[in-house]
Amino acid sequence: xxxxxxxxxxxxxxxxxxxxxxxxxxxxxxxxxxxxxxxxxxxxxxxxxxxxxxxxxxxxxxxxxxxxxxxxxxxxxxxxxxxxxxxxxxxxxxxxxxxxxxxxxxxxxxxxxxxxxxxxxxxxxxxxxxxxxxxxxxxxxxxxxxxxxxxxxxxxxxxxxxxxxxxxxxxxxxxxxxxxxxxxxxxxxxxxxxxxxxxxxxxxxxxxxxxxxxxxxxxxxxxxxxxxxxxxxxxxxxxxxxxxxxxxxxxxxxxxxxxxxxxxxxxx
Numbered sequence: 001x002x003x004x005x006x007x008x009x010x011x012x013x014x015x016x017x018x019x020x021x022x023x024x025x026x027x028x029x030x031x032x033x034x035x036x037x038x039x040x041x042x043x044x045x046x047x048x049x050x051x052x053x054x055x056x057x058x059x060x061x062x063x064x065x066x067x068x069x070x071x072x073x074x075x076x077x078x079x080x081x082x083x084x085x086x087x088x089x090x091x092x093x094x095x096x097x098x099x100x101x102x103x104x105x106x107x108x109x110x111x112x113x114x115x116x117x118x119x120x121x122x123x124x125x126x127x128x129x130x131x132x133x134x135x136x137x138x139x140x141x142x143x144x145x146x147x148x149x150x151x152x153x154x155x156x157x158x159x160x161x162x163x164x165x166x167x168x169x170x171x172x173x174x175x176x177x178x179x180x181x182x183x184x185x186x187x188x189x190x191x192x193x194x195x196x197x198x199x200x201x202x203x204x205x206x207x208x209x210x211x212x213x214x215x216x217x218x219x220x221x222x223x224x225x226x227x228x229x230x231x232x233x234x235x236x237x238x239x240x241x242x243x244x245x246x247x248x249x250x251x252x253x254x255x256x257x258x259x260x261x262x263x264x265x266x267x268x
Contacts, residue, residue, distance in 0.1 A: 013026060070258065102130070182197055218258075
């Protein structure tokens with residue numbers, strides 16, 4: 001059953017679901033929220049009162065993703081899963097609002113999403129009832145060892161040792177990081193001398209790189225609101241100015257490149 005994949009974030013024992021509460025043998029208990037997710041991030045593991053992306057950034061990303069601008073990335077990830085995955089349990093580590101998580105759900109698999117931002121997990125759990133969502137830290141994932149066959153990390157911290165712990169033998173890890181030209185046009189409006197992203201591959205202990213691909217395409221924003229939602233969901237939002245808002249309003253349609261590095265690793 002799905003709840004047997006969770007482990008207690010305090011003592012690492014298996015969690016079982018009893019009357020909407022996940023409980024371990026040491027009687028640590030975590031209530032299931034009305035939306036269906038479970039908060040497995042103990043207060044002692046938090047570095048702030050409300051860790052992760054704030055509510056405005058979460059809502060902006062949700063609006064942007066639901067507009068379909070990153071659907072080519074989502075479709076490509078699902079295609080990789082269908083070709084390579086052995087269709088055991090799937091984990092989206094850093095799932096946000098569940099946009100990519102739900103796309104991997106089939107009639108025969110279990111799909112989990114975990115994120116440190118409770119605002120995002122609440123949205124995901126409310127919308128995607130067929131997946132299992134939890135609030136938790138990627139640095140200490142609330143799952144038992146070797147339970148997943150497919151794990152992906154999209155613009156999230158990559159913790160090789162922890163990912164290796166929960167992946168089964170020969171399981172796959174898929175990472176998505178910015179390509180060198182990602183959002184170049186937006187960066188050019190913000191910085192006088194914008195820099196390209198570093199695309200050097202990361203050596204992950206315990207994993208072998210089996211595939212590396214680049215997905216690059218142009219997005220066209222016909223409305224200012226679409227451009228602003230893109231800006232609001234990125235770290236660039238903290239560098240906004242009246243001049244930048246004016247530039248986006250005056251540049252319609254706004255053309256911007258999406259550029260992703262997709263790497264598939266297999267647990268050695």
